[in-house]
Each structure stands twice: as structure tokens, then as C-alpha cells.
Amino acid sequence: MTSPNRIAPGPGQESVWDYPRPPRMEDFDGRIRIVFGDTTIADTRSAKRVLETSHPPVFYIPPQDIRIEYLQPVDRMSWCEWKGEAAYYDLRVGVAAASAAAWAYPDPSPGFAALKDHVAFYAGPMDACFVNEEKVTPQPGGFYGGWITSNIVGPFKGPPGTGLW
Numbered sequence: 624m625t626s627p628n629r630i631a632p633g634p635g636q637e638s639v640w641d642y643p644r645p646p647r648m649e650d651f652d653g654r655i656r657i658v659f660g661d662t663t664i665a666d667t668r669s670a671k672r673v674l675e676t677s678h679p680p681v682f683y684i685p686p687q688d689i690r691i692e693y694l695q696p697v698d699r700m701s702w703c704e705w706k707g708e709a710a711y712y713d714l715r716v717g718v719a720a721a722s723a724a725a726w727a728y729p730d731p732s733p734g735f736a737a738l739k740d741h742v743a744f745y746a747g748p749m750d751a752c753f754v755n756e757e758k759v760t761p762q763p764g765g766f767y768g769g770w771i772t773s774n775i776v777g778p779f780k781g782p783p784g785t786g787l788w
Contacts (some may be wrong), residue, residue, distance in 0.1 A: 630776040637775050639677050645705045647674035648735055655682050657744055657754040659724075660716030660733075665689045671741055673706075677780040679769030681761050682754070683741035694742070699723055707732040712742070721748035726768070747768050 632638040652671040657665040667688035673681045687757065694712040701709045706728050714724040725744045729737065746752040746769045748763035753759065754772050762769035764781025778785070 628778060630778065632776050634775045636776050639674075639679060639779060640777075642674040642676050642678070644676040645734075646673050646678075647672050648737060651682065653718050653755045654753070655684060655733070656756075657684075658750040658752075659693070659714055659721070659748070660701055660719030661750065662690070662693075662716045664693050664716065665742075665744070671689070671738055673735075673738075675705075677777075678767055679771045679775050679779055681743050682770060683738050685742045686740050686742065694725060697723055701726075703728075705732065706735045706738065712763075714744075714748070721745075724748045743768050 629640045629726045630640065633644060649672050651666050655665065655667050655670045656663060665684045667684050667691055669688060671683040673683065693714055693716050695715060697711050697713050699711040706727050707730060709726045710729050711723040714721045714726040725742050727740065727742045728738050729736045732765050745751065746759050752770060754770060757772050759770035759772055762779055762781045764772060767781050769779065
């Protein structure tokens with residue numbers, strides 16, 4: 624898979640076009656923090672980072688580092704050819720609410736078993752998501768949940784016209 628107009632990474636940067644397919648999962652010991660409804664709903668140094676060609680990283684947070692009481696399971700599923708069936712959660716903190724704002728793999732495929740019970744969040748509906756205190760930009764498009772920081776370059780899959788990458 625090759626990208627049209629691949630951006631060459633500078634010092635300290637990663638290109639999403641150097642990420643593998645199938646995706647790779649790795650431990651991430653940097654700080655991940657998510658704020659929604661003026662409340663920190665997740666804060667961890669034990670995330671899993673999933674890297675896939677053309678996508679910014681997706682961070683999966685262990686349940687012990689999430690304010691789980693704010694998540695409500697919803698009747699929505701999707702299928703990933705690598706990770707298996709995803710379950711979705713609405714998020715509600717006081718009057719702030721976001722539909723299907725997070726997802727998890729309750730019974731992931733064997734190669735991604737370490738994701739079991741970890742939760743990923745779409746950055747777009749959140750007040751803010753941070754990687755090592757840098758505020759992230761959501762992956763464009765609305766379906767994919769990657770987080771873009773200054774050390775990640777694209778172009779990124781997600782906007783109209785990029786579905787065939």
C-alpha cells in the first residue's frame with residue numbers, strides 16, 4: 624500500500640505510511656489523559672498503542688485507569704478483520720453526553736488478546752485528549768479513532784476519497 628503525496632517524517636516524527644499492515648500493537652508508557660464534561664475520565668501510563676498503515680495511532684486504555692461509571696454500553700457493534708468484534712459505549716458526565724464515543728474488544732482475536740477490556744476513545748467528542756500533555760487532533764472522517772500529534776505525519780486515511788488507500 625502506498626500513499627499519494629506521503630509526507631516525509633522529520634527528526635522525531637513517524638509516518639503512518641511506515642506503520643505495518645496488519646497492524647502492530649505495542650505497550651505505550653507515555654501519559655494518556657482524556658477530559659470530557661470538565662472531568663478527567665481516563666489517565667494512564669499503561670496504554671496499548673495500535674499502529675496501522677495510513678492511520679494515526681489508536682490508544683487503548685486499561686479499565687482500571689478509566690472512570691468506567693461514565694460509560695454505558697450501547698447496541699452497536701463493528702468488525703475489524705484484525706482485532707475482531709468491537710462493542711461501543713456512550714459517554715455521560717453530568718449533562719455532557721456523547722453517543723458511541725468509545726469502543727473495546729471484549730473478546731479480541733488471538734493476536735490482539737492484550738486489548739481485552741481496554742477502551743479506546745474518539746478524540747472528536749471529548750473536551751480534550753492528550754498524549755504526553757500534547758493535545759491531539761482527531762483523525763479525520765469520523766469512523767476511525769486515531770489521534771494525531773506533532774510527531775505523526777500522513778496523509779491520513781479518513782477524509783472523503785481516502786477509502787481505497
